[in-house]
Amino acid sequence: MSDDAKSGLDALDEGPRPSDPSETVDAPAANPDDHPSVAGLMARFGDAVVHHEEVSGGQHVVHVDPARNVEIITWLRDDPAHAYNHLADVTCVDFGGGAPLQVVYQLFSMEHKRSLRVKCLLPLDGLEIDSVVPLWNGANWLEREVYDLFGVTFRNHPDLRRILMPQDYAEGHPLRKDFPLRGRFSRAEQTRRALAQDVDRFYIPSERAAGREPQEVFFPDPDRPVPADAGDGQG
Amino acid sequence: MAHKTVAFAVGRNPEMGIDGRPTPSPLDPIDVPEPALGSEHMLVNIGPQHPATHGVLRLVCELDGETVVNVTPDIGFLHSSFEKLGEYRTWNQIVPLTDRMDYLAPLIYNCAYVMSVEQLMGIEVTERCKVVRVLLMEMDRIFGHLLWLGTWSIDVGAFTPFLYTFQEREKIYSLHESLTGARITTSATRVGGMMADLPEGWTDQLRSFLDDFPSTLAEVHRLLTNNGIHIGRTQGVGAISQEDAVSWGLTGPNLRATGVPYDVRKDRPYYDYETYDFDVPVGRHGDCYDRYLCRMEEMAQSVSILRQALDRLPGGPINVDDPNITLPSKTDAMNDMESMIHHFKLITEGIKAPVGDCYFPVEGSKGELGMYVVSDGGSKPVRWRVRPPSFVNIATLPKLSKGHMVSDMIMINASLDIVLGEIDR
Secondary structure (H helix, E strand, O other), X not given: OOHHHHHHHHHHHHOOOOOOHHHHHOOOOOOHHHOHHHHHHHHHHHHHEEEEEEEOOOEEEEEEOHHHHHHHXXXXXXXXXXXXXXXXXXXXXXXXXXXXXXXXXXXXXXXXXXXXXXXXXXXXXXXXXXXXXXXXXXXXHHHHHXXXXXXXXXXXXXXXXXXXXXXXXXXXXOOOOOOOOOOOOOHHHHHHHHHOOOHHHHOOHHHHHHOOOOOOOOOOOOOOOOOOOOOOOOO | OOOOOOOOOXXXXXXXXXXXXXXXXXXXXXXXXXXXXXXXOEEEEEOOOEHHHOEOOEEEEEEEOOEEEEEEEEOOXXXXXXXXHHOOOOOHHHHHHHHOOOOOOHHHXXXXXXXXXHHHHOOOOOHHHHHHHHHHHHHHHHHHHHHHHHHHHHHHOOOHHHHHHHHHHHHHHHHHHHHHOOOOOOOOEEOOEEOOOOOOOHHHHHHHHHHHHHHHHHHHHHHHOOOHHHHHHHOOOOOOOHHHHHHOOXXXXXXXXXXXXXXXXXXXXXXXXXXXXXXXXXXXXXXXXXXXXXXXXXXXXXXXXXXXXXXXXXXXXXXXXXXXXXOOOHHHHHHOHHHHHXXXXXXXXXXXXXXXXXXXXXXXXXXXXXXXXXXXXXXXOOEEEEEOHHHHHHOOHHHHXXXXXXXXXXXXXXXXXXXXXXXXX
């Protein structure tokens, strides 16, 4: 194997190249009067609205204080002048290199035909934020996915479990930049874990309580003495 | 041969005639003992390898007899980490990943992804490209709905519509094939345009499909819409209110069946959809039957949009005229030094996107399909996120199924129109 090919594989194991955080965080602030909800947010919440930018041809993004995310989003949803009743998406962005994770809410108002992106920046040593499941039931699975793939904990979430990866997945959170593309364990270890049979891998506790004890599958003991009248097993 | 007279053991009215006709006198009540049923619930796994789950989906059902007490969908069996893979690929190399998500309507995914990247980069595609993409997306809306219709009718117990719909799908497969060379994994789009322009005769092929398709649709309508069994299996099953549907994030026909007229093509128009003349069908009851009616009407509306788009299909180039985005022709790359340099740079480095992020939703066949791309100024995305409509829709299955029978749960699952490739990504 040539050195070039080898360095390519090493790059795969190291994960994607981290961005320079200074490039991404200091985007120029936009004029809040361009978007009525941003102006309203700034008038009402003041310092909790950390940053406002306009990207990609008229898409407005506000960075808000992660400690007050539910309060701010509740106001955006319930205030009739804004009425962002549709939570299109909850996701997360990791820029790598120690930059804070961004939890991203895509909001849309069906009444006013207006969209707004709300971001909360979470430092790597404090990956916790309040859940918006009390506002939208649809956030349940979306937040579970963020928890599963990024390791962000959502407080007050009714059912915070892994969703795409197995419940006992021990290699971490795959979409983080420090996660190598092929996983942390060797292929042999991954296979061994995937084949491990344990009923608790496949059910959540409430389901186990609802069902009976699983039936044992009977495998003949290979060391058992063969009865005299048994055939040779080839008939 | 010896005869043996069968004596009815209990409850037989002696006045009842030998032909079994009932007589006016009341029957003696039969004392049937209560069966000794256990009151405990049963835990049943449906899937992950089961045809009724429409993919590799596992439903852990807690049943009381035949009634669903609770159901927990278990997903992730097809998880391929497409979003992670995208972070190692240049913007154009991601296109093949998109059609592997929704293999039932691949062109919508191809188009939605590059539309988001183009918006991020500030690229305005040509007029011809816009109309061609509208053609492809509406064609694949029919394509996706036809698969739903076929599998739906099998779930309801009717086999014939399945054959009709797959015959029509085969024609769209041929259209895919003549445009892209592939039947399912189309990868037809590129940032700034298309992999190739429409081949000769393609529009005629599409027109002949549009001429034949409405009669097939009418046939399936006739077989199912007023069919007593179909109505009995679907009306009032899996109903959801408008408020709940919005709260659960339902989009697409599942949301519109409740009466909320949210359609991305109308409410956040892209590619001049506001200039096309079409209606958004909405239901009233939010149950399986209304979802069925909405999708049936959507196919008819898509036929109308396709006809309008074919009529307005302009000539001209399909790719943007920018050597930093579009690959030069092979002839130019071989004969002209400048084109060769552009070709080399585009292949080895890829296109650079400016710093920023972009969320671009389109109306997919399953609901609001959003593509969220984040760039740090490089030729690969920092994050590529798909807002998966099926993922959000299947999350409502426990709510819709509780209290229904197991067979109704299968219909509810079919009515949500999911595709597991996109749920698991």
